[in-house]
Amino acid sequence: MKILLILAHPDPDSFNAAIARRCRDVLAATGHTVFFHDLCAEKFDPILPADEIPRAAQLPAAIQMHCDEIATADGIIIVHPNWWGQPPAILKGWIDRVIRPGVAYAFLEGDAGEGVPVGLLRATSALVFNTANTESTRERDVFKDPLETLWRNCIFGLCGVSEVFRRTFSIIVTSNERQRTAWLCEVEEIVQRYYPTELGREVGER
């Protein structure tokens, strides 16, 4: 399968970076094709200019590449810290620029843009790995866990990705090596569950 893997954390030594590396490694070792982007390392430009908003806009080559990748991906993995109940700005900008009309969703003919769009993404599942420094009960009761509806309903649901699995690892700031090791094993298990090895399948096809 073709898996799109997006990391948004400015520190290459962060636990987020470790999660993304583990995803990439397990996918590559099991025969998947991985489109991996460390948005901060690549200095992704998150600003959607006004002339890029229309459906038929000419896109810069870098944005077109991101659009082509998400359009062909069979699965999507997003890794980011919970910053204010939202992704970091660099990932928000990737959403603003890449999850575009004509790529990820479309309005039906005769709709001026105010109606209900149809999802266009080919991927049938998406995994979202988050880190947080807020207790899960406080995140749910005080903050209403906005990342849950943002990814499940506002973004992937609208774009036709019906299955969304999300896992938040917390409390990161006080976690120890042993805890993080166990969490990375859990990441590997989740990735393998949703995107099983292609190697056996290839053998079976021969």
Next chain:
Amino acid sequence: MKILLILAHPDPDSFNAAIARRCRDVLAATGHTVFFHDLCAEKFDPILPADEIPRAAQLPAAIQMHCDEIATADGIIIVHPNWWGQPPAILKGWIDRVIRPGVAYAFLEGDAGEGVPVGLLRATSALVFNTANTESTRERDVFKDPLETLWRNCIFGLCGVSEVFRRTFSIIVTSNERQRTAWLCEVEEIVQRYYPTELGREVGER
């Protein structure tokens, strides 16, 4: 009063820009001091680098100015479109960089960052004006209106701003001139309600 006014829309001819201009004009005409930032026009850099995350980080001059302004503001007005249930990336980056520990919130002594912070902002009220192309019932029922909890609970509530008034104008894409004119009158009425004229007060103080 000192009012911080933040606009995040890439098009200077947008209805968002018109809302911000109306806020600025009515505040200036009634004796308030307005700190106004059109983030896109100013090319605000939304990327929070890793070395800016620690509480005691040295801040670039532009970010320090934003921090000083929000720390001294008596009121805050935010204007932005609803993009994916979230602000545009440029505003998310302003949140990431300006709503900082030591400026907007602080952890109590002995807390490693995993606990419940106390709000530091001086402002007692904030207004959030949004535009949308989604019907309000669909925004609430399908998407769970994440902007409501993001601004009210995740951001302003955590930073000690207890009163948050939010108004979403929709459907923007099909609205006409008459509707927009009425909406701008509503903006003016809301601003005057929350931040009443300083002119009479000045006279009374003499």
